[in-house]
Amino acid sequence: xxxxxxxVHVVEMLPRDGFQRLDRFVxxxxxxxxxxxxxxxxxxxxxxxxxxxxxxxxxxxDADEVARRITRxxxxxxxxxxxxxxxxxxxxxxxxxKVNALVTVSESYSRKNQSMSTSEILDEVExxxxxxxGTDVLVEAGIGTSFYCPYEGRIPQERTLEVVxxxxxxxxxxxxxxxxxxxxxxxxxxxxxxxxxxxxxxxDAGLHLHDTNGMSLANTLAAMQCGxxxxxxxxxxxxxGVVLPExxxxxxxxxxxxxxxxxxxxxxxxGLDFERTEAVAHSISDRLDLGxxxxxxxxxxxxxxxxxxxxxxxx
Amino acid sequence: xxxxxxxVHVVEMLPRDGFQRLDRFVxxxxxxxxxxxxxxxxxxxxxxxxxxxxxxxxxxxDADEVARRITRxxxxxxxxxxxxxxxxxxxxxxxxxKVNALVTVSESYSRKNQSMSTSEILDEVExxxxxxxGTDVLVEAGIGTSFYCPYEGRIPQERTLEVVxxxxxxxxxxxxxxxxxxxxxxxxxxxxxxxxxxxxxxxDAGLHLHDTNGMSLANTLAAMQCGxxxxxxxxxxxxxGVVLPExxxxxxxxxxxxxxxxxxxxxxxxGLDFERTEAVAHSISDRLDLGxxxxxxxxxxxxxxxxxxxxxxxx
Numbered sequence: 001x002x003x004x005x006x007x008v009h010v011v012e013m014l015p016r017d018g019f020q021r022l023d024r025f026v027x028x029x030x031x032x033x034x035x036x037x038x039x040x041x042x043x044x045x046x047x048x049x050x051x052x053x054x055x056x057x058x059x060x061x062d063a064d065e066v067a068r069r070i071t072r073x074x075x076x077x078x079x080x081x082x083x084x085x086x087x088x089x090x091x092x093x094x095x096x097x098k099v100n101a102l103v104t105v106s107e108s109y110s111r112k113n114q115s116m117s118t119s120e121i122l123d124e125v126e127x128x129x130x131x132x133x134g135t136d137v138l139v140e141a142g143i144g145t146s147f148y149c150p151y152e153g154r155i156p157q158e159r160t161l162e163v164v165x166x167x168x169x170x171x172x173x174x175x176x177x178x179x180x181x182x183x184x185x186x187x188x189x190x191x192x193x194x195x196x197x198x199x200x201x202x203x204d205a206g207l208h209l210h211d212t213n214g215m216s217l218a219n220t221l222a223a224m225q226c227g228x229x230x231x232x233x234x235x236x237x238x239x240x241g242v243v244l245p246e247x248x249x250x251x252x253x254x255x256x257x258x259x260x261x262x263x264x265x266x267x268x269x270x271g272l273d274f275e276r277t278e279a280v281a282h283s284i285s286d287r288l289d290l291g292x293x294x295x296x297x298x299x300x301x302x303x304x305x306x307x308x309x310x311x312x313x314x315x
Numbered sequence: 316x317x318x319x320x321x322x323v324h325v326v327e328m329l330p331r332d333g334f335q336r337l338d339r340f341v342x343x344x345x346x347x348x349x350x351x352x353x354x355x356x357x358x359x360x361x362x363x364x365x366x367x368x369x370x371x372x373x374x375x376x377d378a379d380e381v382a383r384r385i386t387r388x389x390x391x392x393x394x395x396x397x398x399x400x401x402x403x404x405x406x407x408x409x410x411x412x413k414v415n416a417l418v419t420v421s422e423s424y425s426r427k428n429q430s431m432s433t434s435e436i437l438d439e440v441e442x443x444x445x446x447x448x449g450t451d452v453l454v455e456a457g458i459g460t461s462f463y464c465p466y467e468g469r470i471p472q473e474r475t476l477e478v479v480x481x482x483x484x485x486x487x488x489x490x491x492x493x494x495x496x497x498x499x500x501x502x503x504x505x506x507x508x509x510x511x512x513x514x515x516x517x518x519d520a521g522l523h524l525h526d527t528n529g530m531s532l533a534n535t536l537a538a539m540q541c542g543x544x545x546x547x548x549x550x551x552x553x554x555x556g557v558v559l560p561e562x563x564x565x566x567x568x569x570x571x572x573x574x575x576x577x578x579x580x581x582x583x584x585x586g587l588d589f590e591r592t593e594a595v596a597h598s599i600s601d602r603l604d605l606g607x608x609x610x611x612x613x614x615x616x617x618x619x620x621x622x623x624x625x626x627x628x629x630x
Contacts, residue, residue, distance in 0.1 A: 001505060187580070212610070213610050215580075222536065258528075265528075267502060300498075300529060302463060306468050
């Protein structure tokens with residue numbers, strides 16, 4: 001029998017992974033309004049921006065101002081990406097609840113994305129943990145290119161596990177493995193998390209989902225069976241790294257509404273109100289002119305299918 | 316740890332589920348040529364037509380002629396759908412290796428699709444089994460609307476199991492549960508097959524995959540973990556019932572190339588040559604003007620992604 005957890009956490013990535021990948025700057029007020037809308041779905045946590053250098057990610061150059069304009073809810077954890085200690089200082093000033101300290105296993109990707117080697121970034125993570133000490137701010141390490149890198153191909157599992165070891169030793173509160181390229185498969189996910197929990201029993205481990213190969217819901221199922229209880233997704237599937245090569249437009253995130261659909265239908269509690277999530281997905285798809293980029297947006301739910309039938313019923 | 320089988324069977328559905336759903340009649344020679352192409356992928360079995368009344372499925376009115384024009388390979392099982400005993404007699408005349416005796420759990424769908432009640436169809440299945448006796452022809456019972464019906468909504472598990480009981484008692488060689496609406500989820504699939512194997516230990520059970528909700532690869536993972544080792548899919552995802560209401564264009568089959576991709580990557584042997592399957596999918600998509608209707612066709616494989624990177628690499 002399939003052994004699924006009673007509940008998992010979902011982290012909404014659209015305001016960071018999505019806005020950074022759009023081909024235009026979304027005005028700060030619209031960003032804040034969309035983030036406030038996303039906070040009404042019942043989601044536990046939102047990665048609402050990235051405190052990175054404005055030249056590295058111009059679309060998120062208004063991170064500090066976004067932090068001021070959003071309306072904070074007590075039941076939502078507001079997380080921000082920090083690529084280094086300088087970003088951490090800005091995030092602390094902005095009053096975030098949690099940071100995503102990004103480390104990338106691939107040296108090639110690290111240098112392109114953060115202008116540092118993996119080892120240098122690991123030093124930054126140690127500084128980020130030190131800066132968080134004595135505050136209420138939690139530190140999650142997001143491990144980029146945990147499975148595949150666009151420049152280096154398949155990343156050997158052992159290299160990713162070494163980075164996991166390092167961030168756990170550094171004292172982070174949570175670790176999230178990212179399928180940056182959306183190419184991981186369920187056996188890779190299972191093998192990786194089995195090792196992670198074996199090396200670090202009780203570690204708070206999450207999976208950041210992209211869906212280039214269409215296996216991300218199968219990966220979610222495999223990860224839940226290993227004990228993973230936190231999943232990063234993005235409404236409308238909007239997202240992807242800023243240093244992905246041209247031509248890789250298909251590397252979207254897993255759509256939050258599709259993830260929420262499967263989890264709701266299979267009785268795994270996420271806190272998300274599925275119908276509200278679906279409505280917000282439609283609204284954001286309209287506002288950002290994204291089209292039908294998920295199965296839910298294409299009408300792939302039992303309620304919508306049966307409504308379609310009812311409206312076409314013969315007299 | 317994820318416990319997957321060493322190998323499973325894949326059944327190619329495009330020539331039946333796909334051609335029946337197209338908005339045009341594919342000429343008989345082109346059908347035969349596509350079926351012969353599909354037979355080069357290494358696939359075990361092809362459902363190559365349906366011996367149904369020409370008025371019920373006009374697109375497949377040339378079933379007998381298709382059977383004559385294809386070039387049979389010894390390593391492929393040629394299966395045809397038979398909706399009743401009359402169809403079975405035609406199938407026997409045509410020299411098929413196996414038939415798919417279709418039974419639909421939903422009374423509403425049964426009457427629309429086969430102009431009989433479920434009980435009347437079960438009587439036909441008994442006749443089909445009798446007709447197969449003394450021949451080498453295998454009988455597989457395909458159980459339509461095993462999970463959802465477009466007219467009746469969610470089908471109670473017990474009703475589907477009663478139909479499974481009846482066809483097993485009738486003496487069929489194999490049973491296949493169909494997610495006709497593509498709305499089933501992994502917990503439903505797990506619960507259903509757990510019961511099927513509990514009631515009928517050792518039964519040869521398969522899953523016919525549609526993918527309206529995007530969960531079909533997760534369903535495949537759940538079904539394999541239950542012991543299911545046969546999966547129906549269609550190249551390019553082309554397929555869907557002929558009596559689906561208007562507006563349900565999204566009820567495609569799971570694309571064979573996406574299924575083959577996951578199984579190949581996870582080390583589950585299917586006999587399919589993945590690269591050949593991918594090439595045939597591209598070729599058929601072009602011939603039938605289908606567009607990029609699967610993750611593989613959209614380039615979502617590691618090889619294609621990395622090729623894209625290599626061709627964009629900076630000097």
